[in-house]
Amino acid sequence: MINFTQFPSPCYIMEEELLRKNLELIRNVKDRAGVEIILAFKSFAMWRSFPIFREYIDHSTASSVYEARLALEEFGSKAHTYSPAYTEEDFSEIMRCSSHITFNSLSQFQRFYGQTVEEGSGISCGIRINPEYSEVETELYNPTAPGTRFGITADLLPDRLPEGIEGFHCHTHCESSSYELERTLKHIEEKFSRWFPQIKWLNLGGGHLMTRKDYDVNHLIGLLQQLKARYPHLHIILEPGSAFTWQTGVLSSKVVDIVENKGIKTAILNVSFTCHTPDCLEMPYQPAVRNATMGQEGAFVYRLGGNSCLSGDYMGYWSFDHELQIGEQVILEDMIHYTIVKTNMFNGIHHPAIALWTRDGKADIYKEFTYEDYKNRMS
DSSP: OOOGGGSOSSEEEEEHHHHHHHHHHHHHHHHHHTOEEOEETTTOOOGGGHHHHTTTOOOEEESSHHHHHHIIIIISSOEEEEOSOOOHHHHHHHHHHEEEEEESSHHHHHHHHHHHHHTTOOOEEEEEBOOSOOOOOSGGGOTTSTTOOSSBOGGGSOSSOOTTEEEEEOOOOSSBOHHHHHHHHHHHHHHHGGGGGGOSEEEOOSOBOTTSTTOOHHHHHHHHHHHHHHSTTOEEEEOOSHHHHTTOEEEEEEEEEEEEETTEEEEEESSOHHHHOHHHHHTTOOOOBTTEEESSOSSEEEEEEOSSSOTTOEEEEEEESSOOOTTOEEEEESOSTTTGGGOOOGGGOOOOEEEEEOTTSOEEEEEOOOHHHHHHHHO
């Protein structure tokens, strides 16, 4: 149990014991299925915790030059890199920091592949494919929505792949189940398996939420084993994000005021949903709150309001078993994956600290933010 008195408020607090539990499950899937599973930085990039990850996995995936550099310098291995578009200014650094580079289009491949050959980099290049199938319901997160800018459809690939394309990358999931993967694989194989003899690896992207309680891990392992049996020459890669840090930590906050309008009580916190939990507004979803019940049934019902000037910076409703008091702690559950990497400093609101609750019961404060952090971002 976290001792919150050892941490500043507000603070993102990851629990090492819960993280290791997820990592052990992921390593078990990797070993039993005979595949590679790598960490997607777009979901989690708390680099001070990377030594823990390296006990379980070897590589990471990057979506930009900065993430690729973080992979090399802090994760300790070159990245599997994919970006919707590379630039001349960044590509040399991308090559320096990457073992694999996936291109979003044939035009990008044709523009940059020659540089990987000239440098003698040994980089394995691939192309992103679009199977035109996804069960992601939130369009903001659906990479195969009509008009998508992601990947190449089968009708646009030549019978013979251009020399230098060694792999396919496909990403169509978001917090999805193994059964969604099973249905997706049917579309991938139907549309693209005729090119499989020409490639060496198949990256099935992220969104495989294998650490969720109701996820059928054995079904996933069976799917992957069967896929490898059908195409034994292919190296299969998964790059989940949320699965690594799913339910591994919280965002702690405090009530700073309580206001009422038209019978609606709002407890204003010292955090902001738009600044510090943007996924809640984008996805959208209402996070669990410790010791509160979601909904308006109960004697003490509050919306939770963020401390920014954005009118929509609130969530609700939650029912508490008592009347909230100014200064009281409010804990937002499961706030480690995606949340931290997407935060911003809108309004210059005090940014939550970032910390680890170690498995031997100590507070390891990775970062506390100051005025200088805000000022430097604005310079």
